[in-house]
Structure formats: C-alpha cells, structure tokens
Amino acid sequence: MSDPAAPIAVSVIIVNWNARDALAGCLASLADHPPSEPWEAIVVDNGSVDGSVEWLRAHAPGVRLIANPENRGLPAANNQGIAVSTGRALLICNPDVVFRPGAARAMVDLLDRRPRAGIVVPRLLYPDGGLQTSAGDLPTLASALKGRQAQRHRTAVGRPEGLWWDGWPHNEERVIGRGHEAAYVVRRAAVAEVGVQDERFRLDWEGFDWTARFRDAGWETWLCPTAEVVHLGGASIRQVPFRWVVSSHRGMYRYFAKRRPAYWRPALAVLFGVRAAVKLAATAAGVAMYERAHRDQGDQDEGPDHDSGGPLPKSTLPGRLPPR
Numbered sequence: 001m002s003d004p005a006a007p008i009a010v011s012v013i014i015v016n017w018n019a020r021d022a023l024a025g026c027l028a029s030l031a032d033h034p035p036s037e038p039w040e041a042i043v044v045d046n047g048s049v050d051g052s053v054e055w056l057r058a059h060a061p062g063v064r065l066i067a068n069p070e071n072r073g074l075p076a077a078n079n080q081g082i083a084v085s086t087g088r089a090l091l092i093c094n095p096d097v098v099f100r101p102g103a104a105r106a107m108v109d110l111l112d113r114r115p116r117a118g119i120v121v122p123r124l125l126y127p128d129g130g131l132q133t134s135a136g137d138l139p140t141l142a143s144a145l146k147g148r149q150a151q152r153h154r155t156a157v158g159r160p161e162g163l164w165w166d167g168w169p170h171n172e173e174r175v176i177g178r179g180h181e182a183a184y185v186v187r188r189a190a191v192a193e194v195g196v197q198d199e200r201f202r203l204d205w206e207g208f209d210w211t212a213r214f215r216d217a218g219w220e221t222w223l224c225p226t227a228e229v230v231h232l233g234g235a236s237i238r239q240v241p242f243r244w245v246v247s248s249h250r251g252m253y254r255y256f257a258k259r260r261p262a263y264w265r266p267a268l269a270v271l272f273g274v275r276a277a278v279k280l281a282a283t284a285a286g287v288a289m290y291e292r293a294h295r296d297q298g299d300q301d302e303g304p305d306h307d308s309g310g311p312l313p314k315s316t317l318p319g320r321l322p323p324r
Contacts, residue, residue, distance in 0.1 A: 009037035010108055011085030015077040016045045016095045020052040022232060023095035027060060035091070035104045040064060042085055044077040073202035082196055090191070093183035096232040100125075106227035107185040110173065118190035118219025119211060121179025122227035123170045132231055135223050136164045137177035138212055144252050145271060175220045181207035182231040190219045198254075203244065205251025209258070241283050249276035 012030060016023050023043070030041065041063045045053050047070040056065050066080050078092060089108045107120045124134040137143075143163040158167035160176070194213050197206050211221055253272045257265050 006038040008040045008086045010035040010039040010089045010091055010104070011081075011087030012039060012041045012091045012093070012104075013078060013081030013085060014041070014043045014093055014095055015074055015081070016043055016048060016052050017071060018048045018050040018052065019095040020048070020050050020055050023052060024055070024059075025232075026093065026095050026097055026099075027063065029097075029099040030104065033099050033101045033103060033105075035089075035108055037108070039104075040085070040087065042066070042081045044068065044081045046071040046073075046077050073199060074204075075197035075201050075206040076199040078206075079196040079199065082191065085188075088188050090186045090188060091183070092181075092186060093229075094181075094231075097183045098230040098232070099183075100228040100230065103227040103229050107224050110222055110224045110227075111185055111187055114220070114222055116218065116220045117222045118187050118194070118214040118217075119179065119221040120185040120224050120227075121176070121221065122183055122229040123223070123225045124180055124182060124229055124231045127230055127232055131170060132180070132233075133164045133166050133168075133170075134180035134182070135160070135168065135170060135176040135178075137162060138215070139163055139208060139255070141256055144256070145275060147275075170223060171225045172223070173225055174223055176223050177221065178208060178211040179221055179223065180231075182233075183229045187219075190214060190217070193217055194219065200254060201251045202247050203251070204248035205255050208251075209255050212255075212259075242280060245276060245279045245283055249273070249279070 012035075014023065014026060027041065041060075042065075043056060043060075043063050044066045045056070046068050053065065053067045056063055064084065066077075066084070068077065068080075072080075081092070082090060089111055091104060091107070103122055107122055110120050111117050121134055124132040126132050140163075148164060159165070160168050160174075165176075194210070194217050197210050201209060214221065249272045252275075253268050256268055260268070
C-alpha cells in the first residue's frame, strides 16, 4: 500500500495450519508482486503448533492475524477472514502458493472487466514449472465416485470437459465449471448474495459447494491464464493423510446429499463410505493418495514449462507487507 489511509480494494485471506515456512514464501511473493490497488493481508491461523503465530507477530506486523486456539476447519476460518475484510475483491489462498509477477493484479482485473464473474482462478503451476490442472466441471455423482484416475484415462483428455480438464493448456480466458481452490479471487457483492462458505465442510469439497451456489445464483467462474500461481501442494494435508481421506469423503457425501431428496442419503452414505474405506486401506499400505490425486499424468515426462517465469522467490519476508 502506497497510502495506508486509502480504502482497501483487495483483501488477501490465508488460512494456515502448521505451514509456517510455506506461509512465509506466500507472503513474500505477495509483497513482491502485490495487487495494483490498496490491499490488506489477513491470516487466520487454525491452532498451529509450529510457531506460525509467533513468527507472524515477530516478522509480519503488517498482517492482520486471527489466531484460533484450535482447528476450526477451512470454511469456518475462511469465513472469519471474510467477516473482518473490507476489500471489494477477496483473494483467498492456501499458504502453500507463490504468486508470480502480475498474478494478483490480473485476477482482480478480470473480475472488474467481467460483470458476472463471481470467482476468478489462476493458471496453476507445479514448483518445477509444469502445468497443474486447475479447471474442470462441477461434479456429477458418477465422476465423483470414479475419481481422478478415471478422468485421466478418459477419451476426452486434452479437451475442456470432465471433472478435471487434464491436458487442456489453460491458455484461454473463459468461463469454466469450477476451479482449483489453491488460490482464487471472489467478488464481495457476490458473496453478499450467495452467502459465505458452508462450515459443515471441514476440509475439502467446500469449494465445489460454494461454486455450485454461485452458479445457481447466476454468477460465473472464470479462468485467468495470465495469472500464474505456483502451488507447492499439501503443506497441511500431508501431515494428516487419513484425516484428509475421511474429511474429503464426508464432503462428497454432504455435497450430493444437499442436492438430492432425503431418501438418497442412505445409498450415498454407503457409496462414499465404501470408497473412503478403499482409500484408507491404500493410505495405510503406503500409497501417497494426495500426490496420486493431484499430480497430473504426464507432468513427470513433460518437465518444466520454460515459459513459466523463472525460479521461485525465496521463502523470506522482505518487510513490504501493508501496514495494519
């Protein structure tokens, strides 16, 4: 912020849980590549025990900190950040993302140019520069049950269709069904109409639900290909792989139970319960389920994207965050 007295236009909201080092890198990238308008940074800490709160108080006095004594879940913490924010645009992100030059500005600019844009997502990259799928359609029951691996083997790979648009280059500014929730910009006016996130989703599938509610209210989700954000991936989830499997399947059940008659609920509980049991068994056997779900097939062979903008910024905070 060049003028601390100027009205806030963009509120950055980051929910953190035991991801201090990743959070430092995220804040550093925002300080280096901030939105073009006055902005604020809000971190909601969900009961971290890794020194995140102490680090923020010592090294990031410009950040507005909400320190929860326990883990309230991701949607509840996001809602806390939204409640105290003042910007017309809300940039909600995980701590394990790094903003490349111009990314925050490009997303907010798209929001301003597209009057029905309620949500804007960036072009996500892996740390090695490879493209990470960040666009897809809202889920059907069949696509949710089949999962990511079935999507990767479908005949439509490379085309913008399916739960995940794997293989699509993400190089077109366009309306999409939904976006990855690692980082996204939301219009405050749309939130006022649609409502905040459903706190019954503790972790995972809250984004699917929110996007569907935006769509039902006539708001659009857009991909911004000129906004590149590096997603390190799983800084918090990898610490609790079993909890993530259970929570994601509870989220699946809740998403579809909300959108079907009550008599569907026993069948949905059985379907997602069996699916969760299979995933838990695989996790217990040593399968890295998060990596299996999120690493795009073929990325290991493609190597870095040499047009992705160079090396990542160092995970240090240069002291250029907006004052409180």
